Amino acid sequence: MPHPRPPVLAGLVLLAATGLALPATAQICGEDAQWLGAEADGDVSTSETPLVTAADVAAGQRAFFAFRVSGDALALRVEAEAPEGDPAISLLTEDGHLIAENDDTAVSLNSLLETSVGPGVYCVTLRSANDGALAATVQVSRQDQPALLAGDNQQAGMDAIAPCTTDTPAEVLSPEALNGRLDQGLVTTAQDGTTHYYRFSLSQPMPLTLRAASPTLDPVLKLFDGQGVLLAENDDADGLNSRLDFASPLAAGDYCVAAASLSGQPGEVTLSAEKLDPEAFLRNAYRRGELAPPADGGFPIQDVDLDQQTQTVVLHDGAAQWLGLALDQPTVLIISGYGSLTGADPKLVLFAASGAPVAENDDIDGSTNARLGPVLLEPGRYHLGVIDVSRNDGTTGPIRPIGLIFDRFQRVP
Numbered sequence: 001m002p003h004p005r006p007p008v009l010a011g012l013v014l015l016a017a018t019g020l021a022l023p024a025t026a027q028i029c030g031e032d033a034q035w036l037g038a039e040a041d042g043d044v045s046t047s048e049t050p051l052v053t054a055a056d057v058a059a060g061q062r063a064f065f066a067f068r069v070s071g072d073a074l075a076l077r078v079e080a081e082a083p084e085g086d087p088a089i090s091l092l093t094e095d096g097h098l099i100a101e102n103d104d105t106a107v108s109l110n111s112l113l114e115t116s117v118g119p120g121v122y123c124v125t126l127r128s129a130n131d132g133a134l135a136a137t138v139q140v141s142r143q144d145q146p147a148l149l150a151g152d153n154q155q156a157g158m159d160a161i162a163p164c165t166t167d168t169p170a171e172v173l174s175p176e177a178l179n180g181r182l183d184q185g186l187v188t189t190a191q192d193g194t195t196h197y198y199r200f201s202l203s204q205p206m207p208l209t210l211r212a213a214s215p216t217l218d219p220v221l222k223l224f225d226g227q228g229v230l231l232a233e234n235d236d237a238d239g240l241n242s243r244l245d246f247a248s249p250l251a252a253g254d255y256c257v258a259a260a261s262l263s264g265q266p267g268e269v270t271l272s273a274e275k276l277d278p279e280a281f282l283r284n285a286y287r288r289g290e291l292a293p294p295a296d297g298g299f300p301i302q303d304v305d306l307d308q309q310t311q312t313v314v315l316h317d318g319a320a321q322w323l324g325l326a327l328d329q330p331t332v333l334i335i336s337g338y339g340s341l342t343g344a345d346p347k348l349v350l351f352a353a354s355g356a357p358v359a360e361n362d363d364i365d366g367s368t369n370a371r372l373g374p375v376l377l378e379p380g381r382y383h384l385g386v387i388d389v390s391r392n393d394g395t396t397g398p399i400r401p402i403g404l405i406f407d408r409f410q411r412v413p
Contacts, residue, residue: 029096029123033064036124036140042067045074050141050148055126057134062127067140069119073227075163078113078124079148082136086129087111089138094121100233103129110149115230116163161195161220164256165228170197173257177203178273188272193217193261198271200257205249207276210257213241214269217261221271226254235262238288247278289320289385292351301383304406311405314386316344318397323384323404327377332409334373337386339402346402347387348372353380362389374409 035042036051044051044067055063069076080087086109090101099122102111109129128134139148164170173189174181178200181187189198193214202208212219221242222233237243242259259271285291286299293299303324304312314321316339327333337346345368349360361372368389386402 028066028094028121029064029092029125031064031123033066033123036065036067036138043070044068044076044140044142045070050139050145052148053138055134055136055138057126057128057136059128059133060131062125065124065126065138065140066121067124068121069117071119073116073118073229075116075143076114077139077141077143077145077147078115079139079141080111080126080136081139081148082110082134085109085132085134085136087134087136088127088129089113090125091115091117092123092125094123096123099230105149108149112149114143116165116224116228118227118229161222161233161258161260163228163230164197164199164222164224164258166226168197168228168256170199170256173198173200173271173273177201178208179204179206179275182206182208182273182275186272186274188270190268190270191259193219193267193269195258195260196271197256197258199254200273201254202250202252204252207248207278208246208250209274209276209281210244211238211241211272211274212243212259212269213238213272214261214267217267217269219259219261219269222258224256224258226256228256231255245276245281247276247281286322287319289347289349289387292355292383292385293322294355295324295353295381295383304384306406306408309406311403314402314404316346316386316388316400316402318388318391321386321402323386325382325384327379327382329379329410331377332374333377334371334375334407334409335384336405336407337370337372337402338405339388339400340368342400342402343390344368344388344400344402345390346370347389349385349387350375351383351385353382358382373407 036053037047042051051067053065057063078089078091080089088103089111091099091113100113100115102113105112124138126136126138174187179202210221212221218240219242220235221244223231223244225231232244234242234244259269261269286293301322301324335348337348339346347362348370350358350372352358359372359375361370364371
């Protein structure tokens with residue numbers, strides 16, 4: 001579920017090739033984005049030098065920078081460098097859809113994205129991975145221009161999968177249109193952990209799910225259109241396995257999907273494609289803790305009376321377990337989850353009754369246990385999801401107990 005983006009930090013310092021400049025802002029990607037470079041339109045296709053920006057981002061905030069690609073599809077390099085701190089970057093379309101994101105390079109805490117995009121307007125977002133204050137330099141450049149990260153430009157993981165262009169050698173996932181083949185059931189193929197490309201076509205729009213799974217490796221997925229433009233990528237949607245869901249039908253046309261393991265080590269990766277059933281998709285999202293289930297009785301939710309209970313134990317079978325919490329006054333809440341001694345890796349996610357995410361936490365104090373909060377909650381009903389990250393693929397298995405402790409702090413009348 002998308003999370004609301006913090007407001008853009010005002011007063012960003014922009015660097016031009018001949019000195020300091022302050023390009024105009026524009027409502028792009030749903031935010032007031034600063035145009036990259038010295039020109040007002042920030043066109044990386046025609047710029048003689050890389051588009052460079054220096055920014056000071058306050059704690060918990062995010063900065064947005066816009067640029068333009070004109071003409072044909074272009075292979076780009078997007079980088080962020082910080083002398084101190086941990087920058088993280090994302091690449092968005094003009095209407096705010098995520099194309100790709102990166103936190104760390106193979107050798108440092110700096111960030112690097114290399115991908116191909118078609119003509120249009122795009123945004124780069126910059127934030128601190130640890131939510132602290134950050135001073136960083138952001139650069140967007142063509143592959144024929146100098147890189148910002150001279151020593152960091154080593155491809156690994158996601159970035160090891162190069163764009164699938166019309167000249168890229170690739171296997172055929174389905175000899176006929178994939179939508180017709182999927183009407184007969186799941187399509188799968190097995191490969192080793194190195195990068196493999198598979199082409200397929202859709203003769204008509206179709207909701208689609210693509211998966212890369214492995215019992216021993218950490219697989220990643222990328223989907224490109226017929227010209228090599230990156231449409232989507234994923235790592236670790238189902239535990240360490242990867243999944244791309246297109247609940248809105250994927251348009252008719254030609255596609256190329258790439259799968260690889262992050263490490264490139266020997267092992268087996270299974271790539272699969274199936275027709276996405278919206279109702280099944282929602283049920284599985286509830287089971288993985290990605291969405292809060294509705295309070296209509298259609299999905300099991302165990303009510304916890306915080307006036308009577310300060311702790312409880314969840315018998316976790318692999319699918320997210322949901323608890324309902326009701327507050328009648330403003331409350332500061334801390335929830336701790338313990339499961340490391342039973343082999344569980346608990347993660348806690350808290351949603352408001354509207355379905356909006358409120359808070360989440362996975363690991364604390366160097367352990368696999370979790371602690372959510374302190375978070376100030378208004379009166380109302382909340383849904384708490386308890387996830388076992390080590391097997392969060394929607395399936396069930398042996399019971400692993402996870403203990404929960406609730407600490408409340410309320411104003412004394």
